[in-house]
Amino acid sequence: MLARILSAEFLKIRGKMLWFLAVLGPLGVAGLQGLNYGLRYDYLMNLYQDDPWGGLIRDVSALTLPTLFIGLAILASMAAGIEHQTNAWKQTLALPVPKTAVFAAKALLNVLLLFVSSTLLAVMTIALGATLGFDLGDIPYGDLLQTLYYPFFAALPFMVLQVWLSVTLANQAVPLTVGIIGMIVAMFGSRFDDWVPYKWPHLLNGAGEPLYSVLAGAALGVVLLLAGMAQFARKDVS
Amino acid sequence: MLRLVRSEWMKLRRTVIWIVAAASPLLAGVVGYAGTRGTDGEGAEWMSALALMAALHAMLFLPLLTGVFAALLCRFEHAGGGWKQLLALPVSRTQLFAVKYMYVMFLLLLTQLLFLAALLGVGAALGFQGPVPWLAILRSVGGGWVACLPLAALQLGVSTALPSFAAPLAVNVVLTMPNLLVMNSSTYGPYYPWAQPLLAMIPMEGHGMAAINLSATTLFGVILGSFVVFLTAGWAYFMRKPV
Numbered sequence: 340m341l342a343r344i345l346s347a348e349f350l351k352i353r354g355k356m357l358w359f360l361a362v363l364g365p366l367g368v369a370g371l372q373g374l375n376y377g378l379r380y381d382y383l384m385n386l387y388q389d390d391p392w393g394g395l396i397r398d399v400s401a402l403t404l405p406t407l408f409i410g411l412a413i414l415a416s417m418a419a420g421i422e423h424q425t426n427a428w429k430q431t432l433a434l435p436v437p438k439t440a441v442f443a444a445k446a447l448l449n450v451l452l453l454f455v456s457s458t459l460l461a462v463m464t465i466a467l468g469a470t471l472g473f474d475l476g477d478i479p480y481g482d483l484l485q486t487l488y489y490p491f492f493a494a495l496p497f498m499v500l501q502v503w504l505s506v507t508l509a510n511q512a513v514p515l516t517v518g519i520i521g522m523i524v525a526m527f528g529s530r531f532d533d534w535v536p537y538k539w540p541h542l543l544n545g546a547g548e549p550l551y552s553v554l555a556g557a558a559l560g561v562v563l564l565l566a567g568m569a570q571f572a573r574k575d576v577s
Numbered sequence: 578m579l580r581l582v583r584s585e586w587m588k589l590r591r592t593v594i595w596i597v598a599a600a601s602p603l604l605a606g607v608v609g610y611a612g613t614r615g616t617d618g619e620g621a622e623w624m625s626a627l628a629l630m631a632a633l634h635a636m637l638f639l640p641l642l643t644g645v646f647a648a649l650l651c652r653f654e655h656a657g658g659g660w661k662q663l664l665a666l667p668v669s670r671t672q673l674f675a676v677k678y679m680y681v682m683f684l685l686l687l688t689q690l691l692f693l694a695a696l697l698g699v700g701a702a703l704g705f706q707g708p709v710p711w712l713a714i715l716r717s718v719g720g721g722w723v724a725c726l727p728l729a730a731l732q733l734g735v736s737t738a739l740p741s742f743a744a745p746l747a748v749n750v751v752l753t754m755p756n757l758l759v760m761n762s763s764t765y766g767p768y769y770p771w772a773q774p775l776l777a778m779i780p781m782e783g784h785g786m787a788a789i790n791l792s793a794t795t796l797f798g799v800i801l802g803s804f805v806v807f808l809t810a811g812w813a814y815f816m817r818k819p820v
Contacts, residue, residue: 360747367751375758402757405637409750416743424656424741511742512649516597519641520604523633527608 344436344444351421352448357414361452364410365460368402369467376471391473393482399464400486404540407494408525410456412501412518415449419505419514429576442571446502446564453498457491485549492553493539495560497521503567507574581668581676588653589680597645598688601638605630606695614703622705624780627696627717631778634692635721636756639685639774643725644749646684647732648742650677655740660820674733674815678808681729682722689718713780720777727770727803734811737818770803 352358375398376383387394422428432438461483469475501521504514521537528537533544539556542549609630613622654660664670696714728749735745752771759769766772777800 355741356744356747363747363751367754371755371758402754405757406754409641409754413743413747413750417741417747420741420743426657510593510649510652512597512645512652513593515645515743515746516600516642519638519645520600523604523637 340436341440341443341447344440345447348418348444348448352418355417355421357417357452360410360414360417361456362459364406364456365463368399368406368460369463371402372398373467373470376467380471391471392468392477392479395468395471395473396464396479396483396486399460399467400490403460403487404490405522405526407453407456407490407540408497408522409518411449411453411494411498412505412515412521414452415445415498415501415505416511416514416518418445418448419502420511422506423509423511432576438572438574439568442502442506442568443564445506446499446567449498449502450495453491453494457487461487489542489549489553490540492560493542493556495556496536496563497525499560499563499567503563503570506571578672578676581672582679585650585676585680589650592649594646594649594684597642597649598684599691601634601642601688602691602695604638605634605692606699608633609696609699610702613699622703623700623707623710624713626699626705627710627714627780630692630696630699631717631721631780632775635775635778636760637753639688639721639725639778640728640753640756640771641746641749642688643681643685643728644732644736644746646681647729647736648745650680650733651736652742654737655742660818664820670816670818671812674737674812677737678730678733681733682726685725685729686722689722692721693718717778717780721774723797724773724777724800727800727807728774730804730808730811734807734814737811737815768799770799773800 372395376395383394384391422431431441464483464487465478468478501514501518504517505511508514525537525540528535528539529541529543531538536556536559538544539552542552544551609626612629613626616622616625654663663673693714697709700709732745732749735748739745739748755769756772756775759766759772760775766776
């Protein structure tokens with residue numbers, strides 16, 4: 340059931356620029372760093388001479404976090420906007436499908452699109468390094484995948500939260516403003532206590548184990564998903 | 578014209594826009610309070626609070642908010658054939674565009690005034706010593722507003738063109754994210770329109786960001802130039818927009 344609703348969701352987002360944005364996000368991050376390296380090549384190469392790949396991955400990840408946070412808000416809003424704009428919630432929910440599955444599919448759509456973005460970013464980072472003439476034999480694959488995928492999982496609660504807000508509220512100014520606030524708060528997230536979810540995508544915690552942040556994010560993401568499904572199932576359709 | 582102003586007001590007044598306008602000043606106020614408390618400013622407390630809050634408010638929030646306001650001003654028209662209805666009335670497109678633009682700038686002015694209130698609130702709550710540096714504060718708040726003129730013009734143009742609420746914001750984000758790199762560059766920062774709100778709001782002396790020690794002529798040359806280009810482009814598109 341969920342798979343079929345999800346495939347309907349993928350049909351609905353055709354021609355709605357969601358795929359375009361999912362590609363544009365990583366392309367923008369890699370492109371900006373490409374520009375940064377192109378303009379200051381000698382300076383940065385000197386700075387990172389011991390570990391050029393490590394330096395590049397750090398620079399990429401510095402832009403990834405805010406991009407991920409605003410990207411998940413925009414994608415959630417655009418996906419929910421399809422129904423809001425055409426007043427189609429009634430029609431969608433009148434179909435013989437459980438409301439919980441409709442909500443889950445919207446959330447899953449957002450998660451999958453962002454997963455594709457994160458994967459593309461890994462590929463583009465390698466391509467950027469190759470273009471800059473880094474040694475392809477030295478690519479620290481473990482580091483690269485950790486730096487790109489761990490924050491993705493740690494940000495799961497925010498993906499679900501934004502889908503929830505975007506689906507529930509008709510005026511998309513609110514979820515998008517919450518998303519902008521989220522991006523800015525998350526940029527300063529490393530200063531918070533460990534329990535604050537905005538800190539988790541930074542992968543910092545008292546134990547010094549990034550996996551704890553990832554697990555906390557995934558767990559809260561699932562809890563929010565279930566809560567959102569329960570609330571959405573009770574919601575009246577206007 | 579006055580009737581257009583009134584009809585836009587009716588569309589706006591009972592919306593969430595007022596909460597949206599207060600969001601960034603509130604956030605800046607909280608961070609300003611937490612960040613300045615307990616530090617020994619030695620008489621420069623006002624300026625360091627202003628620098629901290631302006632960086633938070635103007636680096637990303639203010640340019641992005643411009644896009645949210647512009648999209649909100651076009652929200653009712655995009656829903657259910659509103660453009661057709663509105664433009665079928667005997668109103669001039671130029672006037673309508675001008676009134677919507679004025680509302681975007683009015684909402685930004687409101688945001689800036691709330692930011693001013695937040696700064697004064699932080700100062701009062703922490704009992705800052707010394708006189709309030711009114712000139713520097715007003716220059717920052719007013720400069721940030723002026724720097725939004727071109728951004729608002731572009732966003733209004735994009736918002737009239739794209740029916741989805743989030744799509745114009747996505748355009749805005751793509752153009753604003755380079756701020757994260759550009760703000761550190763004294764070579765490119767002064768020429769990037771989306772970095773201007775930040776450059777205009779950070780107080781001029783000290784606080785070590787490279788791009789700020791620039792003449793007002795450069796800043797306002799870039800701002801004014803992009804303002805004319807974006808406003809003309811947005812207006813020209815709107816005049817031909819098929820409904």
